[in-house]
Amino acid sequence: MSKEQPLKFLVNIYYGLGVIFVMLLKKIFKFDAAHNLTKYNGKCENLHGHTYKLVVTVEGKPDNQDMVIDFVLLKKIVQNEVIDILDHAYINDIIENPTAENIAKWIWGKLSKKIEEQGVKLYEIEVWETEDSSVIYRGEDE
Numbered sequence: 656m657s658k659e660q661p662l663k664f665l666v667n668i669y670y671g672l673g674v675i676f677v678m679l680l681k682k683i684f685k686f687d688a689a690h691n692l693t694k695y696n697g698k699c700e701n702l703h704g705h706t707y708k709l710v711v712t713v714e715g716k717p718d719n720q721d722m723v724i725d726f727v728l729l730k731k732i733v734q735n736e737v738i739d740i741l742d743h744a745y746i747n748d749i750i751e752n753p754t755a756e757n758i759a760k761w762i763w764g765k766l767s768k769k770i771e772e773q774g775v776k777l778y779e780i781e782v783w784e785t786e787d788s789s790v791i792y793r794g795e796d797e
């Protein structure tokens with residue numbers, strides 16, 4: 656028996672038992688919005704705008720269609736719950752002191768239940784405020 660054979664044997668049993676690895680799936684969105692930071696001393700306390708990039712990551716196992724979640728369905732949820740509200744908005748009307756941190760937390764609140772209803776977990780929200788500045792939010796500690 657070669658050295659590799661016992662390992663291959665164990666791997667085959669593992670797959671034979673139907674063990675499927677959890678996967679992360681990402682979808683990227685963009686929205687344009689205006690804001691001003693109300694607890695800031697400096698240029699960002701003035702009204703200004705960004706083209707925000709939003710990266711939504713969900714965690715789950717591929718289903719009987721071999722999908723963690725249908726990208727089309729995820730797009731619909733994020734579009735309805737987040738993009739339709741924030742795009743071309745003055746974010747201060749919706750979120751208090753809209754730092755990227757507060758925007759990420761708000762988006763988590765809008766999405767986590769809706770995504771869980773689809774049998775997967777919201778893993779991470781990343782909000783890019785500029786090309787080189789982002790925050791990542793992964794929910795409250797359980």
Ligand SMILES: Nc1nc2c(c(=O)[nH]1)N=C([C@H](O)[C@H](O)COP(=O)(O)OP(=O)(O)OP(=O)(O)O)CN2
Nearest residue numbers: 692699705753754755756757784785786787788790
């Ligand atoms: N931790 C955070 N810091 C800052 C936030 C934030 O949301 N969280 N937001 C801002 C401003 O709103 C804005 O993003 C300005 O950031 P800045 O990095 O200065 O933007 P630019 O990259 O465009 O810088 P320029 O030098 O003006 O080109 C600030 N901080």
Ligand SMILES: [Zn+2]
Nearest residue numbers: 690699703705
């Ligand atoms: Zn800003």
